[in-house]
Amino acid sequence: MQLTRRTALIGLGLAGASAALPGRAQEAALPAIRVGTLENGTVSWELQTIIKRGFDRANGFRLVPMVLAGNPATQVAMQGAEVDTIVSDWLWVAQQRARGTGFAFLPYSTAVGGLMVRPDSPARTLADLRGKKIGIAGGPVDKSWLILRAWSREELGEDLADITQQVFGAPPMILNAAETGEVDAAINFWHFQAKMQARGMRELISVATAAEALGLDPATPLLGYVLRDDWIAANPALATGLARASRAAKELLASDDAAWEDLRPLMEARDDAEFQALRAGWRAGIPVPGPVDVANAQAMFATMARLGGDELTGGVAALPEGLFWSPE
Incomplete structure (x- = not known):
């Protein structure tokens, strides 16, 4: 009787494992979105939240962070199509788009100092x-x-x-x-x-x-996910899924203090005051949902270009058409 019961328990365990396999296989079969990121960058806070909470899988993809050595390395990886997206500022994206790369910008943050x-x-x-x-x-x-x-x-x-x-x-x-x-x-x-x-x-x-x-809109997002026009066209559901997963992570982190406990090791805050300040600063940078106001962005670009010149703009006279992408 004891042997029979043990055999039954083993059978149940194997059955449970077998039942779990299709779920894992289904997840592995989901298309991946490769994102170039920095090991200790603040972007990793959102990425970890997306992965841990399953916001990627709920939107039909697997988010795969690829840790790179620095911002220039992420930009090179994006230019070489080694990743599907990175986070960068729209001035860099505008320069690349003006040179024919077909890069577009999905808002990530409005955070400024x-x-x-x-x-x-x-x-x-x-x-x-x-x-x-x-x-x-x-x-x-x-x-x-x-x-x-x-x-x-x-x-x-x-x-x-x-x-x-x-x-x-x-x-x-x-x-x-x-x-x-x-x-x-x-x-x-x-x-x-x-x-x-x-x-x-x-x-x-x-x-x-x-x-x-100065009459500018501080809600204009300066940082965003960089996507390729042809990638969006070929993968509209993935592009929309990334936007939705990002928004879901932002909504969670904006309202749930407990969700930040998972991020403490990444934040490297030396005490609670620093942790709370970092959390408040990140939350303050969450952009409002919806498309970027192109006129407001153009006004901000013109103001900065007057002082930064070609060193800032790379010779771009105005923000190129189609720079800002939104699934809405």
């Missing part, structure tokens, strides 16, 4: 930074820096670049320079700004506020 100072800084306005040193991540054509320069021209009648000294460097270097007082103010990528805020630094002015004062 601001100008940060230490809590003991006497500065209260941009005018107070006259003669001071500003640390800037992203280089001379950083989009946040260009918008703040345009705002200072309007509000102060002077270009911020002319009345301050600038130090350009990688985001961690700018963070450290701001903390140690090597620079008097800093403009950093949004997730490093979140860390700066968590460590007590103060925002003098946000890029969103400056953009609004």
